[in-house]
Amino acid sequence: MKVTDYFEAAKDNTLISFEVLPPLKGGSMQAIFNTLDPLMEFKPPFIDVTYHREEFIYRKRPSGYYEKTAIRKRPGTVGICAAIMHRYGVDAVPHLICGGFSKEETENALIDLNFLNVNNVLALRGDAAKFEDKFLPHPEGHAYALDLVKQVADMNCGKYLDPNISNGEKTNFCIGIAGYPEKHFEAPSLKTDLDYTKEKVDAGANYIVTQMFFNNKKYFQYVDECRKAGINVPIVPGLKPITKKYQLTSIPRLFFIDIPDELVKEINKAQTDEAIK
Structure with a gap:
């Protein structure tokens, strides 16, 4: 079931969902279950599972120089989604990010998710890698969340990266994106940030999940500004x-x-x- 279908069915009732991080490499799925088991009494309609890019460490070589080595510290998003759906019978929403992933890797992840009957994704650019002062995309990946949204929307239309694929399987993903009540820190103004957000909605995004906030007024002002800008999709408050x-x-x-x-x-x-x- 799509996230937006839950919103429509809820009408005036309040829905509460949760977001979990994959355990560090070598960790156990049981740690996720231990976290979620006591929360299931709130009957979450869906559970988000974050995705993490590779991180870098510097290893000292015998010569004295340091070698930059990429590592993946939190693998398992797709598998965790499957495990959550199997154990609890609720939908999982995997996060997809641009950083550290090629377009081909993203397409393959989407194919796996489609085979698992995962119908929702949250499309994000992602943060800069540690030790980097700005976001650097994968050489064969997306630089912006807008491009990631477009790739998912293309697959929903049966369009794959390989132009030789005709009559490709159409996926059916509901696409979420991020919103920033206090604006994205890289945006020069809230209006500019909203312009980018509207581009993503126009490209196929179906709902927005906000960055965390601690002043409710900021959220309500953000919703008002989105509506003025012609952004009319549901806007979910992110709480921590x-x-x-x-x-x-x-x-x-x-x-x-x-x-x-x-x-x-x-x-x-x-x-x-x-x-x-």
């Missing part, structure tokens, strides 16, 4: 609980968002992690 005091500085640094003064003051009063929760 603060559970540790260090997150007061790490979250703004990593995600380029503000935390309201009232919340900062209350968290700073707390003396334990339990009190923060």
Whole structure:
């Protein structure tokens, strides 16, 4: 079932879904189950599973020089989606990213997902790799989320990368994209950011999931601005609980968002992690 179908069926009822990260390489699927088992009482209609690009480490060679080596630290998104659907009977929404993946690798992942009857994807550009000061696309991949959305939309029409494929299997993916109530940190203005978002919607995106925010007013203002810009797809608020005091500085640094003064003051009063929760 498509994410947008759940929205339509819910009418005025509130839906709560969750997002999980694949375990580090060598980790167990049981860790995901241990996280999700107690949350299933909320009856999530779908569960997002993030995708991660390769990361780099520097290994010192005997000569004294350092060699940059690519590693994949969190594989398994497609398999985790299948395991979640099998165990809980709920839809899984895999994240697809541009960074670190060629167009061919993306197409193959989409084919696997289609075979598994996964009907939803979240199309993202992804972040810059560690030790890089800006996002660098795969030499044979996409530079922008817009291009990734177009590739998924093409496959929904039976169009594959190989021009010799005629009458290709049409996929049926519902395409989600990211939205930024406080604008993407690389965008010069909110209007520019919204222009890019509208391009993705016009290219085939069906819904938006926002970056986390801690001031509800920012979300409602963002929805209003989207509607004024002609963006009329559902806009899902992305929420993250603060559970540790260090997150007061790490979250703004990593995600380029503000935390309201009232919340900062209350968290700073707390003396334990339990009190923060």
